[in-house]
Amino acid sequence: MRKNILITGASTGLGEGMAREWAAKGCNLALCARRADKLEALQRELQQAHPGIRVLVRGLDVCDYEQVFEVFRGFREELGSLDRVVVNAGIGSSQPIGRGHFAANRKTAETNFIAAIAQSEAAMEIFREQNSGHLVLMSSVSGVRGFRGPLNVYAATKAAVASLAEGLQLDTKGKPINVSNILPGYILTDINRDTKNAPFRVDLETGVKALVKAIESEKRRAFVPWWPWTPLSYVIKSLPFGLFARAM
Template identity: 80%
Template sequence: MRKNILITGASTGLGEGMARAWAAQGCNLALCARRTDRLEQLQAELLEKHPGIQVTVRPLDVCDYDRVFEVFRDFRDELGTLDRVIVNAGMGSKAAIGHGDFASNRQAAETNFVAAIAQCEAAMEIFREQNSGHLVLMSSVSGVRGFRGPFNVYAATKAAVASLAEGLQLDTEGTPINVTCILPGYILTDINREVKNAPFRVDLETGVRALVKAIDSEKRRAYVPWWPWTPLSYLLKAMPFRLFARAM
């Protein structure tokens, strides 16, 4: 079992849910996010429910790239090792390109992809020193095709994350370091709460249970929940452009 797990973006949504699930399994947790008040509340909750584990927290904006390296090393030093790192911090994009909101689209691109590179760099340095570890990148089913409107930039960043994960899998093939790419469908969190067209959306508890199961299996690529998103992913990729445009 991967005992010491680092999760970025751990104060809300999927990060918070995964922290609760792994705490219940007896794992030690290194949790970071921008909102320290939420992190501290989560830390207190988990230690009260599971007094045999360690839960350490740090404030972190993943777009403060130098700080990413510092925080990851501090967590490693405090826990002794990092067995798994979840590159989870992310955000949605708000506007279609060309509608005057470049700043928010740039922020989404930097948070979802450039910051993911920083997290991967920091994690892989530690894993290579240890000669072991499990790196998990959170992509999205939306990364399998281009999406229109406000989802355009978000989908593009998640496609980039999936490509980054595959490249890292090639780099680590045959080594004690595993890399997993997770592609969630619609799981109810703040990032998609206001989305009206969210087919097959599941509640947070169901989604987190499926996520943790997929991550613990350490497969190279997993759609979550498996049904219906695994078969749908093939359909989305194979769908002719005109048909896809009408559907989306």
């Protein structure tokens, strides 16, 4: 069992949900996010509900790259080891290219991909020192193919994260370090609550339970929930360009 788990972006949505699930399983948690006040409230809640676990919290902007390394190392020192790191922090939207929104799209790219590299670097340094660990990179079903309009840059960042995960899997093949690429479909969070076109969306509790189960399987790649996103991902990827353009 992976006892000591670090989750970034843990103050809301999927990160918060995963923290609750693993706390109930008796895991020690290292939680970080920009909203330190929300983290502290979650810490109090989890420690009261599960007094046998440790819940450590630290404020962290994952685009402050030096701070990423400091926070990860600090958690490792306090807990003695890190068994699993979930690279979950991210921004859920972008803007159409060429419409004057470069700053917003750059922020999405930096948060979702460059910051994911920093988190992966920090985690892998620790895992290599320990000679053990499980790195979890949160991609998305949208990462299997390019998407138009507001999803263009977002989907590109998630494709990049998926490629990063696969490269790290090649690096760690045969070693006691596992790397998983998790690709969620639509799970209800504040990020997509107002999204009108969110097919097969599931509620947060259902989605988080499926997410934790997929992560704990430590497979190289997992779509969440498995149904219908695993078969749909192959359909999305294999559709001829003209058909895909009309469907999207």
